[in-house]
Amino acid sequence: MPEPQHDYRFETFPAALDPASTEGDPDARTAAFVRAVRAGFYDSEPDAERLRSMAASFVADHQMLTAAYPASAPEGALSAEVPVATFVTFGKRINTGHGRQLGAHLITGVTVRPTHRRRGLLRRLMETDLRAAAAAGKPLAALTASEGSIYSRFGFGPVEWQSEIEIDASPGLAFRVEPSGRVELAEPAAVKRLAPQIYARFQERTPGALERKHAYWRIISGELDPESGKPDPAVRAAVHYDPEGAPDGYVTYKFTGWEPPTVKVIDLIAVSDEAYRSLWQFLGTLDLVQVIRYGDAARDSALPWLLADGRRMRTKTSEDGVWLRLLDLPAAFEGRGWGPVSATLRLRVSDRLGFTAGTWELTVADGTARVEALSEDAPADLALDTGDLASLYLGGADAALLARAGRLTELAPGAAVRARSLLALERPPYAPSHF
């Protein structure tokens, strides 16, 4: 029989190091929490070094940890100090188009121990957290989902999609445009130093892009292999320089084997289109290499257009990346960037948690939006659930396709197509950031 929920003790605390440790060990609560998260995702038990490195990264990102502890633990079972459920939150900015940014409440590290699952722990943690975030005035929550079927019930919708691509780089690979920029091989350690500034400029110009968590630069430069927890000496790096000699793009990659000769891209970040073209041309012209793989490519990218033969790029898989949850609808839409469009759209939004429920009038003019709450029965153009509105929010999903799928209702003829053109941003959203 499921245990009643009040058998759990809940605690929320910041990730912290042990003040008595000279080596940066986490305090006991944080260490037990990290262990529980790793167990929840079937990762190996962390050794002291791994615990220190994970805790340092949690602390650097100011992560708040919420744990559910069992009231007791029978003999031989994991101690009652080890959480049965974990839930991590921290704040980063997200690009909401045309250079605008909003704070996003990021949710990660969600686990429930197998022996305590399906008793409502996730629901309790999620709903409590979303209510607190909304009450604190946060406009958006964000997560990446381990499974596609979990989070729409909490009002999240996917906003951007990423593909695992493979490029046939065998002889004959050619590019439509010859890049003229300068690319140089670099020490991965130098790229670790340069990458944060390059990424910050990329994030400022890329709709959907999130600030990255602290551990990123160690991982993409090979200083920390997430699998082994050790350095990965196979990682190589190259940097693109703008005409003034300033770095404005980089790629880190590794050669993964000869059968067939394959290069795996770890991270490719370009501030300018020129840097983007040059870095792909650099990869495409590596001698002996026949296959290039990249797991985090934007679903809608310029790459097939850059290749003389677009069929050389194959999409192996494509999956949702970041999911958003609108917590404050007016703040979210008024905090978004807008193109040179003037339009009004009335939305009837259903929201089981209530944050965005109601009928809203969105008026866009001169690059800004105003949102007004209307009376419940005011006429509307579209009726939809808040999770689907989140998917439309950055223009990543197409309202006309959602209408076709029956997920939104057009109350005024042609409203879905109008919504599509109103909500489109300067580029499809793309968030190459795991968190």
Ligand SMILES: CC(=O)SCCNC(=O)CCNC(=O)[C@H](O)C(C)(C)COP(=O)(O)OP(=O)(O)OC[C@H]1O[C@@H](n2cnc3c(N)ncnc32)[C@H](O)[C@@H]1OP(=O)(O)O
């Ligand atoms: C943001 C992130 O961190 S993503 C990572 C999520 N974590 C994982 O995938 C690790 C392995 N899985 C787990 O730890 C757990 O199974 C969790 C966290 C996914 C679910 O926790 P639980 O406490 O069992 O969920 P809970 O009992 O609160 O279920 C809430 C609802 O979600 C549904 N649900 C829970 N897990 C799943 C799932 N894996 N797939 C589909 N639906 C699910 C439940 O059926 C329930 O539905 P309802 O609307 O009918 O009430």
